[in-house]
Amino acid sequence: MTYTPHGNHLIAGEQIGSDARFESSPATGSAFEFSIGSPDLVAQACAAASAAFAGLAATTREQRATLLETIADEIDARGPAITEVGSAETGLPAARLEGERGRTTGQLRLFAQCIRDGSYLDLRHDKALPDRQPLPRPDLRMMQRPVGPVAVFGASNFPLAFSVAGGDTAAALAAGCPVVVKGHSAHPGTGEIVGDAIVAALAKLGMDPGIFSLIQGGNRAVGEALVTDPRIKAVGFTGSLGGGRALFNLCAARPEPIPFFGELGSVNPMFVLPQAVSARGADIGTGWAGSLAMGAGQFCTNPGIAVVIDGPEADAFVSAAQEALKAQDAQVMLTDGMAAAYRDGARRVGEGKGVTALLTSSCEGRSALPFLFEVSAESWLEDEELGEEVFGPLGLVIRVKDAAQMQQIARAFKGQLTATLQMDAGDIDLARELLPVLESMAGRVLANGFPTGVEVCDSMVHGGPYPASTNFGATSVGTLSIRRFLRPVCYQNLPEELLPTDFLNG
Template identity: 80%
Template sequence: MTYIPHGDHLIAGEKIRTEGRFSSAPVEGTAHEFSAGTPEMVARACAAAHAAFEEFSATTREERAKLLEAIAEEIETRGEAITAIGSAETGLPQARLQGERGRTIGQLRLFAEHIRKGDYLDRRHDKALPDRQPLPRPDLRMMQRPIGPVAVFGASNFPLAFSVAGGDTAAALAAGCTVVVKGHSAHPGTGEIVADAVVAAIARCGLNPGIFSLVQGGKRDVGEALVTDPRIKAVGFTGSLGGGRALYNLCAARPEPIPFFGELGSVNPMFVLPEAASARGAEIGQGWAASLTMGAGQFCTNPGITVVVDGPEADTFAGAAKEALSAIAPQTMLTDGMAEAYRSGAARVEAGKGVRSLLTATCAARNASPYLFEVAADDWLENHELAEEVFGPLGLIIRVRDSAQMEEVARSFVGQLTATLQLDEGDTDLARRLMPVLERMAGRVLANGFPTGVEVADSMVHGGPYPASTNFGATSVGTLSIRRFLRPVCYQNLPDTLLPRDLR
């Protein structure tokens, strides 16, 4: 199915064209022109979100659940067209986009089911004790309430699951917050067709169209205008450390600082413990290579670094990883800029002190092939730049002298989204010593698996200490993500007629 983009912004259900234009850069097929965002367009979208918030925040959980389900249905209706334009714009395989679309739809329906139950409201009631001495206690009730209009930045690497109708938008709508999305210029057609689905769902449900707006593209001033608009009360972001930190600083510097929920990526270290390395080092190396190259390594959970004790077992692991990586054909990256950044990152790692190249690649234009390097732990510990993320299929093996140095290396990592243990029964004591370190380091700790693939579920945590994310107490995946866009309100001695419906 062919979709021809209209190229307009979608502001409170209305298609709006601006004079400034930009062109998409598809891997294949025809490029299309789109209206470029402006601060004025951002202000218009924020005004609509602000005007609609009071009404939308008062909707019932059932009304919001039906909206989320309607969005899922509208996305399903456009499924083939979304896959076609998404694959053309990003170079991602159609099967990957079909899976991502299923994940997005499943997340919307999961959130609908979750808010129907009402547990996320964390309702509490301390009954009045008028006869308590020395002082009586008032009647106290508490529940979570929507925080206000939310700004969402579409992600480059997940055109569906972390973009226009992805996790941040779904969580904000579930919470009862209105949303303004800044679409990512790497896949504007994909963003547009998904936004069309959201607008159609809002109309079907008879809700205020100001609930949702999409502002396409634009220069840096568009993002700055969005996070500094006084009507925006929280921001959801998935992207680079540099860009995320700049927006975070703007949020903190506002006259009214607001929370910035930024997911900024990580190197997701994997620790291969001695018994596991001895028993199945080759198998682990092959699995690591597959995880490392999934989606051209353009996952925020890409396990870019492995730590293993030096010796024959490390040789076996490295050899198996190299063999598996050598068989990986070049993959198309999401943008030319990402491909160039990947090549620059590989050159930076290769130039590091003590770094040895096990597998090099020639990456032309928008393509990426795997790189594999190794370094002794002593050199690693002296060069903090080696711990910086390279977005793409690049692997670095750190060889440690013994388990004590493995612990030392573990303590050297900054905040991560994930940390993985490959262990067998004989590794339990070492794993037990590492666990407190990994818990402080990462939002998700895995055993005998690989971190690519983030399950959308009640228990999932996709976040971690800085710089993995800017708010270590939050997750951008799973039902707990809804809590980011809520705040507790206590009601003291209020009559039932004035209480929110869910507290009566």
């Protein structure tokens, strides 16, 4: 390995070590030591972020756009090291990491374009009506303003796009909010390199170093200290339902409650409608298997459940999926803990009442092979655990009796990130009946595709009703995600000399 991590925290531009250290657990290569976070270090980072907030909030949109683009440039300049360390830590192939790095820098540059455009400010102006009867109207102006320092938790399954400089950080900086990141211990070296890139960008532009800090590692007390620090005004989180819900509860219990934008999990059901399964059931089954097993199933949009009307056409769909999954090679999972949780989840599903195993695997260590199960609609409805996410390449087919029972199943799902309709022209009427249910269930509804692969653009929604996320009105991907870290402020009868510059230049 040509890059050797320094192993320190990054707090307001300074490398700060800790006496307590932890050792990384790479998929390949040598392990390295990293400093362990603490509540005291969190307090230092939050104090620096709070001190930097007023200055960052007062910057122009052009200054913040330049910052985002400079961070992207600094990340690209470290590309080979990121790929080297990231591949060793996570087991992800170089091509996947290079693609994810492109998505990460693309998000930063997209937000630069977004804030230069200025439409996100939602500027409104109701001019004064001094002669209105029975009462005059004052001059009223409204615009979006940054909320304050934001805490971001790095995700385990995306070491770049949802981590140190991922979508949450990009959106917060674009909004004008300093960021304190709690790095994920699954890929601390990757996080360190990206953190160094942000520090370098701030220094190059002469901006306050307190705008960004990275706290490595640490136990649960570190995360709790971060979300309960009174200087933190919002939280971005991608992770498990249990961990996210615990942090969400802490945010709500604060003397000053703050918004917790958590993405917590989803099974992303796919509904295979009758005409589609009759015309191309085998092709759909093969495509579903590819999406299911992509990246060892370690995507939040992994389509873990397929719903199909029982019959010979369903048999062809299931058989094709089974054969495609059987041909999959073992893949390395991101952490030993994820691999163990995957095996436990497969065991739980396989032991469910009425569940039939169609493909089982022997997974050892950090590797994963696919599992495929099927169950009747009646049995699935009786066992709530069969609707819970298994993070990995595991698929469950629910066989329903008819279209009415398919609608019953759809109504039984909890909140999801996505829901998919596999449909042909003859399925329009059934699709029309299902659509209102899917809209109420998921943040993104697809037709004739697979949900893995989340486009970063203006119209994307990556969120959904609980437990997919803790805020159904938000998205963690796309330019709309900036709204999470803004709040509307109304200015009444203020002279132009006091109005924010963005308002006057809007």
